[in-house]
């Protein structure tokens with residue numbers, strides 16, 4: 001799905017605009033505090049902008065005039081999934097249950113949701129962690145599981161906030177290759193302060209200035 005975005009968040013001194021074609025990845029880069037995570041928050045519906053408009057495949061996510069009046073669709077009805085900077089896995093659930101959570105909340109039965117979760121874990125070479133709790137995963141392993149969970153939600157747009165940050169140098173190459181494969185043909189926005197990551201993962205770049 002194609003994506004359009006224009007928003008003003010004055011309390012954070014953030015203002016941005018972009019368009020992204022179907023199946024393409026936008027990389028957002030810029031220094032600390034430039035507003036990268038804020039833009040993802042607005043797209044995911046975690047943050048209400050003062051004004052602006054966002055659409056996915058022509059469907060409105062938010063459309064707010066200068067007085068802040070208009071349409072604002074809540075996060076769970078956007079078809080947009082955010083993989084946050086920290087994996088934020090549910091600590092009391094196993095890896096498999098974490099990944100099965102999204103299909104379950106979309107109404108799939110317990111065993112169908114587990115099958116779907118297992119398929120995503122397989123796709124990301126993470127089946128061996130299925131029965132573990134998140135606390136028993138390394139940073140890179142947790143990131144892989146968080147990615148499986150985001151994909152299991154079958155989003156129309158995938159948002160990734162610094163996906164390579166919690167991984168050490170050795171794991172970075174592997175996770176980067178995995179991300180390149182996952183992002184191929186998918187409409188996605190990836191935030192990173194690392195130009196190399198943006199260059200390898202994204203076809204389009206939005207560079208935010210610092211203040």
Ligand SMILES: Nc1ncnc2c1ncn2[C@@H]1O[C@H](COP(=O)(O)OP(=O)(O)OP(=O)(O)O)[C@@H](O)[C@H]1O
Nearest residue numbers: 012013014030031032033034035036037038039193
């Ligand atoms: N929860 C919050 N409440 C209020 N202001 C915030 C909050 N989070 C961020 N900000 C402010 O909003 C502005 C944009 O921050 P944001 O986190 O979007 O930047 P970023 O480019 O993602 O930075 P980083 O690379 O450090 O993650 C900054 O001035 C920041 O101080």
